[in-house]
Amino acid sequence: MRCAIAGGGIGGLATALSLHAAGLRDVVVWEATSEIRELGVGINLLxxxxxxxxxxxxxxxxxxxGIATAQLSYHTKRGxxxxxxxxxxxAGYRWPQYSIHRGALLRVLYEAVCExxxxxxxxxxxxxxxxxDGSAGVDCRVERGAEAALETTCDVLIGAxxxxxxxxxxxxxxxGPPRWNGVTMWRGVSEAAPFFDGQSMILAGSFARRIVVYPISPTHRARGAALINWVAELRQGEARAMPPQEWEHRGRLEEVLEHFGGFRFEWLDFPAVARAAPAIFQYPMVDRDPLPRWRRGRTTLLGDAAHPMYPVGSNGASQAILDARVLAMHLATRGDVEAALDAYVADRRPATARIVELNRQVGPEQCMEIVEARAPHGFERIEDVISQTELEAIAERYKRAAGFDRDALHARPSYSVAGVT
Ligand SMILES: Cc1cc2nc3c(=O)[nH]c(=O)nc-3n(C[C@H](O)[C@H](O)[C@H](O)COP(=O)(O)OP(=O)(O)OC[C@H]3O[C@@H](n4cnc5c(N)ncnc54)[C@H](O)[C@@H]3O)c2cc1C
Structure with a gap:
């Protein structure tokens, strides 16, 4: 079976590795950019x-x-x-959660694919x-800059x-284009003082104005320092012009300080962290409506192509990796390509559609909205604002919906295909 993957990002490279591990060895990845570059900032792998x-x-x-994340905490805008x-x-999982630079993750996947x-x-x-769709498979035209376009046929085309x-x-x-919710995100990576245990991810504020901060480098940690990934998110409204949807579009430090200068806590001086970033990127928070289908003939979608979601709850890259493994399992174990793609879509489409919807309602970070609404000027004891039971219910609901409820994850059979050497 000749498998062609369009896109050599996290999802595409994870798919190439998964197909290979499942015994499908005729795999090609077409990547539009001229080289695999370690772009982006931090990403979480659940x-x-x-x-x-x-x-x-x-x-x-x-x-x-990556940093094996040991703790997640939500805070108010006052910390x-x-x-x-x-x-x-x-938290008792058999597998860690990692906070890692997107470029480092891409490098790990790319090196493994090449090897x-x-x-x-x-x-x-x-x-x-x-x-x-042609008589012998999917007929593809692949542009190669100045070189003549490649015309080729594959048995399955995966849009990653x-x-x-x-x-x-x-x-x-x-x-049409992805939908913007009016939130602008400034992102950066800074060498800065470690906070808490050096393995913690924090969110502070509420959806209208909040920061997400976590360390991503074990080598910095080993020498008592920290490489800190940060995102500052501000809802300015759809009436304003949307920032360009380009991952490398630069943002300005002055804008970050104007809107987030007050995020100085005893345990984290966010303006100082932002100041230490050698580059700041700006990106709009976008997603797309879940699709009713992901397959046409022998072609399917995977990762952000299938289900772009708001970066809420740390799920974007993780869901692309799950797609890759489930797709490879079905392609390797079912004789018919279209039946395999249908089985993949049946497994993955409803699961990811639920997360897209949940993320629009701010997912597990709902507790920050509730506290901001109930106690906008602060509180003495959190129990007076929201009960522990309510907080636990919000966290557990998201884990179940996003497929990382601990017991369910431990009980689920592997997606690996047995007997492949
Ligand atoms: C440059 C870049 C930087 C990013 N930075 C971050 C970040 O800092 N934090 C974060 O949370 N998410 C970031 N993302 C998005 C994140 O990687 C995805 O949300 C998630 O990992 C799912 O991965 P994906 O493979 O589906 O999509 P992506 O990682 O976006 O990969 C898609 C790939 O397809 C390639 N491509 C596009 N069109 C074609 C085509 N017609 N033919 C062939 N190849 C094509 C693109 O060049 C890209 O390499 C970034 C994405 C990119 C491309």
Whole structure:
């Protein structure tokens, strides 16, 4: 079975590795950019995705490059603690949660693909431009800059080409651009003083104005320092012009300080962290409506191409990795490509649609909205504002919906295909 993957991002590379591990060895990845570059800032991998990467044999590489997140806490805009919970192994999961630079994760996946699949499997500077169902499979046209376009046929085409997917645009004509919710995000990575235990992720504020901060480098941690990923999010309203949807679009420090200068707590001086960033990026918070179907003939969608979601609850990259493993399992174990794609879509489409919807309602971070509404000027004891039972219920509901409820994850059979060497 010749499998072609459009897009060499997290989802595309995880798919190439998963197909290979499931015994499908004729795999090619077309990546539009001229090289695999370590772009982006921090990303979180939840235990359900780390399980998949562990079963792909990447546990040591991840441990060397990511911080095993041990704690997550939500705070008010004044820094008061609303909720704190253990994460990953500290929460009893068999697999850790990792906070990692997107570029480092991409590097781990890319090196594994090159080593296992051999040379010539990831073709950079190859942009899938068009495709159609032919008599022998999916006929694809791949543009290669100045070189003549490649015309080729594959048995299955996987659109892992991100939020502006060409494959999705062909499957859903007239859908238009992603939807913006009026929130602008400034992102950066800074060398700064560690906070808490050096393995904690924190959110502070409420959806209208909040920060997300976590360390991402074990080498910094080993020498008592911290490389800190941060995102500052501000809802300015859809009436304003949307920032460009380009991952490398630069934002300005002055804007961050103007809106987040007050986020100085005893345990974290956020303005100082922002000042230490060598570069600040700006991006709008966008998603798309869940689709009723992800398959046309022998073509399907995966990752952000299938289900772009708000970066709430740390799920974007994790869900792309789960897609990859489930798709590979079905393609390797069912004789018929279309039946395999249907089984994949049946497993993954409803699960991810639920997360897209939950993230629109701010997912597990709902507790921050409730506290801001009930006690906008602060409180003495959090119990007077929201009960422990209510807080626990919010956290557990999201974990179940996003597929990382601990007991369910431990009980679920592996997606690995038995007997493959
Ligand atoms: C440069 C970049 C930086 C990012 N930075 C962050 C970040 O800092 N934090 C965060 O949370 N998320 C970031 N993301 C998004 C994040 O990677 C995804 O939300 C998530 O990991 C799901 O991955 P994906 O593989 O589905 O999509 P992506 O990671 O977006 O990968 C899609 C890939 O497809 C390629 N592509 C697009 N069109 C075509 C085509 N027609 N033919 C061939 N290839 C094509 C793109 O160049 C890209 O490499 C970034 C994405 C990119 C591309």
């Amino acid at each position: 235990p359900h995705a780390v399980r998949e990467l562990t079963e792909l044999g990447l546990d040591e590489a991840l441990a060397a490059r 008061e603690r609303i909720w704190q919970e253990p994460r990953g192994r500290a 296992r699949l051999g040379p010539g499997r990831v073709l950079t500077g190859h942009r899938l431009a068009a495709f159609r 080409d991100g939020v502006h997917s060409t494959v999705r645009a062909a499957l859903v004509p007239g859908e």
